[in-house]
Amino acid sequence: MVGGDAAAVEVTDVVVRYGDTTAVDGVSLRLPRGRVLALLGHNGAGKTSLLQVCEGFRRPDGGRARVLGLDPVGDHDALMPRLGIMLQSGGVYPWATAGEILRLFASFAADPLDTDMLLDRLGLRRFERTRFRRLSGGEQQRLSLAVALVGRPELVFLDEPTAGMDTEARHTTWQLIEELRADGVSVLLTTHLLDEAERLADDVVIMRSGRVAATGTPAELTSAAAVDVLEVRAEPGLDLAGLRGRWSVAEPSPGQYTISGALDTAGLAEVLTWFASAGADVTAVNTRRRTLEDVYLSLTTQTPVGAAQ
């Protein structure tokens, strides 16, 4: 098979411009086979534009994209049977029924999945005879996902896969994506949902204003920049001078202390020992780890572009 050993997706210094606007400004990323990569970012961060380059819908204005070792534009016809593509919206005949649409795309594949199984798995069986335009946003999304999967692709591109879905459908979709990964399918998805990225992705690429703001596994991203927080409840008005210097301390509300900084086991012991030696009456202790959300917010709202890499 052509490009059999290549990465699922390899993007190098890709630039996408719309007139004077630069939507993607020199992005590089790599998705190894069989893994899940989440492109995380606000609307307008350049996620969909980058995906469009990988899908061969756009030729990049700079840089290079390789998908399964092939050129998404030049090798379009060879590549398409191997990809599953879920657009952000639309892409389907409004007057065709869900069953007709899925069977149409199934007929394009050499060895398609069983369409009844897919309809059942995605909770679409009772909409089999419903026309696409009569489906709700979430139902349309589920059908688009089924269409992306029906050809047994090696690599799927999912643009905001759970947008418009209710909680139950979202969890079904997450389970399905986890199953894809377990079965060896490579997945590149965009999302602005942090819990989605944290749960599904092996690798997360946080995009901001068309650039990569940070990249790593969810664990790396949360601990690399981690500032663990210790919350202590005790009597109000304690003099915390003894703790300052090694940790940053605050009393945001009377009797509620937050201590942040290097808080490994020894650090935690030291802080609590200090409270004991100060004769404080500690009534509650709580530790909090930075979440992907903290990292994401600090990267996308405060840090200047380009300084966060």
Added chain:
Amino acid sequence: MSTFAPAPGRAPMRTILATQIRMELLLTARRGEAVVLAMGVPLLVLLGAGLFDVTNLPTEDRLGYVVPGVLALTVMSTAFTGQAITTGYERSYGVLKRLGASPLTRPGLLLAKTAAVLVQIVVQVLVLALVGLAVGWRPEAGALLPALGVTVLAAAGYSGLALLLASVLKPETTTGAATLIYVVMLSVGGIMFGAPDLGPAGWFLLPLAAHAEALRETLMHGGSVPAGIWLALLAWAVLWPAVAARKFRWE
């Protein structure tokens, strides 16, 4: 159980094209206004103007004049009006983009669309011709080949203009423009009543009248197609598809 274990591959192209053509035809049949435009209006014109003295015709043989015009009209309504409207909406719904990025491929999609249009035209022409024969139309059979030739040229020109409009205009505007052109072509003449004689330039501006006249020359008189009409329809068949090929947009 590895349900989703990758096993990608493209189905045989004839399978892909066959299911796509079936989908195109199914969706056309489902759109009421497309069916009325393609069959209802021509049938109404055929029976109305062909059997009753509702309009002044330059001949006593009403059916001999009207039926060829109606055949030309149905080719225009399917290859031009119907196709422009459908393609415009499919582009705005992202259908063209999505299907172009499937194993069907872009050339495959264009091929399937063309085939679906041709199937519709053949069915419509057969039905209308049979209705015409049933009510007393007696055509000459000696010049079928040139009749077929001008019809292919007209269909190619209409298709090109349809795809061009669908590419450069918004779908609502495409619908308006395609319907307007249909109505103007129908009312200027050559179908229900005689067309003004504008010379060779007129044949180019009024391809429906030109096509209808060519069909009358061949099917009514068993004669040959005037050179001016050949030229005008050939120009349409070359010009619009060429411009459409340059301007065509998938999204």
